[in-house]
Amino acid sequence: METKHFIFLDIDYVTENGKPVVRLFGSQRGKSNGEPIIALDKSFKPYIYVLPENDMESCIGQILTLDVDDVKKVKKKDIGIEKEFLEVILHHPQDVPKLREKILALSEVKDIREHDIPFYRRYLMDKGLFPMAEVEVKGITKTQKSTPSVLSDNENLCILEINGEVKQMDGKIHHLKVMSFDIEVRNPKGMPKSDRDEIIMISMASNFGLQKVISTKESSFEYVETVEDEKAMINRFTEIVNTESPDIIVGYSSDNFDLPYINDRAKKLKIPFKISVDGSDIKFLRRGYTSAAVVRGRVHVDLYPIMRRHLTLDRYTLERVYEELFGEEKDDIEGDEIWEYWDAGGEKLERLFEYSLDDAIAAFKVAEKMLPINRELTRIIGQPLSDISRMASGQMVEWFLIRKAYEINEVIPNKPSQYEYSKRRGLTYVGGYVKDPVKGLHENIVAFDFKSLYPSIIISKNISPDTLIINETDEEYHTAPEVPHKFRKEPSGFIPSVIGDLLKERGIIKKLMNETNDPVEKRILNVQQEALKTLANSMYGVYGYARFRWYSHECADAVTAWGRDYIKNTMKEAEKYGFKAIYADTDGFYATYTGKIEK
DNA sequence: CTCCCTCGGGG
């Protein structure tokens, strides 16, 4: 048996002989530093929870008539109340959607839970694993021949079958190889079409010395590598990725443009395009609006969705984003003029080479700026970076809470059904207090605002679905203004305690940050506290977002009611000291000072 | 005002 240490980069599962095999992808540490590893776990099985109607035994009997692996009794809390559930273990993750309706239809089954948790996410939670950190696995090294779940012919690839524990190691930040790439296309007839317009350049930049442009034309620039044709260009790019083996590959709009485009061209030219560690094709996932190009074993990060989330801009072109982040303009060539620069040759072609490399460098610099916070969010939320980088903030909050719920043995609420969702959408509730601005030019303006008003209210009033008082009680409670909702003072509710922990943790990190004199340490701590802040600030919407598992109309109502109450009272209070509010919105207001200004 | 539709990034 061997012990391996690696930086845990990505996870998925495949099916072997009808059984699920979880694959952990990583970058090795120790004597094979930087080389890729795939650790296989064949021992993990999918399960869902069943809440029995009344009789436990007859419910088990009914479930066992279906093709399930096993049924176990377990105690879980449901919105704070301990209940006995049945853990129904199934043979394969895909049995879950096949069997859950049948299970729910059984007369002795009241409800089913946790039937929509993707298998790899279930694995991460149950094993207590957090991507982007180091893990230790024990197992037996396999050859590629004996491992149908891996098709790669990469000689450096280590394949290990886990037969011991998977252990999460410390939370140190490790150096990872990051590479950016960008393609240029010759498209004289409008937008590029992959069945018609050839790729003319592929450029790369990295944190390991690689910086080049591959093209079919020659240049006096040293960084340009000239190859025979487009086929050779794609092959060379593939070769570079597989030999350099970057841990993270980034592009700008590479989910929807660069990677699909190279893939399409390769197909048209009848050549393989395989940059995954396991030798598989790139998987293009379309999930409603979001799409993702998945490169197995490396983390492919598209910076575009990250920038959309991180900045509020009118446009999100790479040029615009670059200017915003670095305060300097980037040289730009219009997309529909690229072919002219290419065809013209000479000076113009040289400028195109420069522009192409510049784009890859700009993407790399954006990545250097944005990856730390995303790696940190990954380590806090505990889902893969490839998911985190494409997640909306509400989704991050949800997955964060799902892990927290698991940690305290709370069963996770179901996602709302279509019916439930439209019902929630139909409900209106009063938002924050807004006072229309008093027209005119004002002097001596003072701004008042509450620091994270909603999270503070949630904590101080203990607003949570599990503290909401439904029946009469003699316990102590907080009464919301305007709306008829009451919340128990004790014990601390699930969501208030999670937000409280987040803010406490942030406080500790900020303190450490101020105490240290080591600039590297300071920077790392700063990213950590920023990530916690990002998450805490996204928490405000937990109760009002109709798609949310922890949605609660009563809680949302109470939060905003207290919010309005606080701001109105503060405005009134300020008036006593000679301030006159001229504009207010939700968590702050502007006032003019009408009294005497004392020096 | 509400309802419906488009569009984003990429060359």
Add this chain to the structure above:
DNA sequence: GTGTACGAGGGAG
């Protein structure tokens, strides 16, 4: 793939 998840902003009515 334990699938089918956006949201702002404009134009029409």
